[in-house]
Amino acid sequence: MKLSDFQSLFQARILAGPGQDDAPLIAALRESQRGAAREELLAVYQSGYRARLESFLYEDHPGLRAIMGDEAFEELVREYVETCPPRNPNARWYTTGFPDFLRDHPQWRGAKDALSMAVFERAIVDAFDAPDAAPLSIQALADFSPEESPRLTFTFHPSLVLLELSAGTFAAYEAAGQEETEEENAAEEAGAASPSLAAGGTEAIVVWRCNDESAFRELDPDEHVALSEAKAGRAFGDICQMAAFQQSGDIEPERLAQFLASWFGDGMIVGVSCKA
Amino acid sequence: MQKPAPLGYGLGLRPIYFDEIMSTRPPVDWFEIISENYMVEGGRPLSMLDAIRADYPVVMHGVSMSLASTDPLDMDYLAQLKALVDRVEPAWVSDHVAWTGVHGLALHDLLPIPYTSESLAHIVERICRVQDYLKRQIAVENASTYVSFAASEMSEQDFVREMAERADCLLLLDVNNVFVSSFNHGFDPVAFLDSVPAERVVQFHMAGHTDKGTHRVDTHDEPVCDEVWALYEHARRRCGDVSAMIERDDNFPPFSELLDELQKMRDIDARIAAERALSAA
Numbered sequence: 001m002k003l004s005d006f007q008s009l010f011q012a013r014i015l016a017g018p019g020q021d022d023a024p025l026i027a028a029l030r031e032s033q034r035g036a037a038r039e040e041l042l043a044v045y046q047s048g049y050r051a052r053l054e055s056f057l058y059e060d061h062p063g064l065r066a067i068m069g070d071e072a073f074e075e076l077v078r079e080y081v082e083t084c085p086p087r088n089p090n091a092r093w094y095t096t097g098f099p100d101f102l103r104d105h106p107q108w109r110g111a112k113d114a115l116s117m118a119v120f121e122r123a124i125v126d127a128f129d130a131p132d133a134a135p136l137s138i139q140a141l142a143d144f145s146p147e148e149s150p151r152l153t154f155t156f157h158p159s160l161v162l163l164e165l166s167a168g169t170f171a172a173y174e175a176a177g178q179e180e181t182e183e184e185n186a187a188e189e190a191g192a193a194s195p196s197l198a199a200g201g202t203e204a205i206v207v208w209r210c211n212d213e214s215a216f217r218e219l220d221p222d223e224h225v226a227l228s229e230a231k232a233g234r235a236f237g238d239i240c241q242m243a244a245f246q247q248s249g250d251i252e253p254e255r256l257a258q259f260l261a262s263w264f265g266d267g268m269i270v271g272v273s274c275k276a
Numbered sequence: 277m278q279k280p281a282p283l284g285y286g287l288g289l290r291p292i293y294f295d296e297i298m299s300t301r302p303p304v305d306w307f308e309i310i311s312e313n314y315m316v317e318g319g320r321p322l323s324m325l326d327a328i329r330a331d332y333p334v335v336m337h338g339v340s341m342s343l344a345s346t347d348p349l350d351m352d353y354l355a356q357l358k359a360l361v362d363r364v365e366p367a368w369v370s371d372h373v374a375w376t377g378v379h380g381l382a383l384h385d386l387l388p389i390p391y392t393s394e395s396l397a398h399i400v401e402r403i404c405r406v407q408d409y410l411k412r413q414i415a416v417e418n419a420s421t422y423v424s425f426a427a428s429e430m431s432e433q434d435f436v437r438e439m440a441e442r443a444d445c446l447l448l449l450d451v452n453n454v455f456v457s458s459f460n461h462g463f464d465p466v467a468f469l470d471s472v473p474a475e476r477v478v479q480f481h482m483a484g485h486t487d488k489g490t491h492r493v494d495t496h497d498e499p500v501c502d503e504v505w506a507l508y509e510h511a512r513r514r515c516g517d518v519s520a521m522i523e524r525d526d527n528f529p530p531f532s533e534l535l536d537e538l539q540k541m542r543d544i545d546a547r548i549a550a551e552r553a554l555s556a557a
Contacts, residue, residue: 001427003394004346007378007387014383030424033462036490041460044422044493045385052384089340089353089382090312132318158318212320 066176116166130159135267150237155271160208167201286521345375370415390425417448420494450481497526
């Protein structure tokens, strides 16, 4: 058998898992000197493949596991591994397609809460090793005259994404983390309910990286509008006017100044420039 | 062949130990990184690597070069690897006598090959191309395997020796893998060590494994066992001053336990050196 044919066969048997169709490959294996069945030795590769990929998904999606429940999550993970063999030589990217898999899944495609959590957790993972950029302090504004302030635009850290998620996603994620900690401490109370999401509605979340760790927080509606516009490159003066318009004049200029200060303080802004 | 200078006693750099390493600057001579874990765009992995590289020599160990695969070499992967090499300036770069997938897949495992003249010619040609691309010799590691093939025309030790000579590459001798494979396939691990071209060995890997009774699995989740320590001593006597390290990838112990294993290496090596000095006196 040529090496290429052998590798095709070996890979096919790993992907398919143990079964009767292993026979041609088993016949090509030497007998163990230690009394192990050849099927058992081949299964080291077959089971190792699945366990390894499943562990990546468990690591990246604790919140989704918490809201789906262990059994449903385990089944979904198993289906993903069977359906989506890895193509990237870097294992870090294996879980990237999981939210899309969920979105297209016949049983889960309508489960907005689950999809919301999957998208949120994807963003957290992606923020962790997104490209670097040095955050600016608010002192960066001192380089501009007061007359220039309406024309200021901001560049945000490459890791920063804005998400509109099902209401309660943030709280459910935090509860899942808490539950995990409790489990680790073997202190989980019997009958404790899985974290669940509030029915209906959406919430805005910003995810970015701060001090080398993924960070996230909820946004009030007015900050969400302001940050969305600023991220899209709209000038500060335009945002002030737009925010005032959208909020029917309820929003105060001081509040926008507070937003800007917090964006600087949280390490979100990496560039300031003045539109011509 | 230009064999890099020995680095001493090292550890596999794992994220769980980052903070302790940064705060205590432990007595470790060098660190080995898993290359793929740092083939990312930014963030903590790269910033921690830069910080550690500033104070320690680093070597790069890959798991996805797929040297034995019959798929074309993944030039995108190699380009990313080369970019990391340029950033890290490692003492050397290594990967395995293994393949990880074909038909565009990457199964994230080190898969076995039949030891045939076809496999040998194939892997030699690919090692040469990688070395040309990276403009440096690479070190290639013997992998743990759980199955062997009726089609094999030569032993693993003959395959590895011939591969190293023909490709003019360096060798990373994984002592635990020699033990695991020798147990699983019934060959003499000492004969394996004795057949390795010692002048090409640039690094030893030491690790723990799982005993499944009828076979052993290379899990890196246990301390190094006594049999592997005995083989280490034999390998050290044969290969001389070679950089040695402990790999730990799961069931992580307190960092001090890894330092204890490094000290055990140092103690063995000191004893060998003392015996040699006395016999020469």
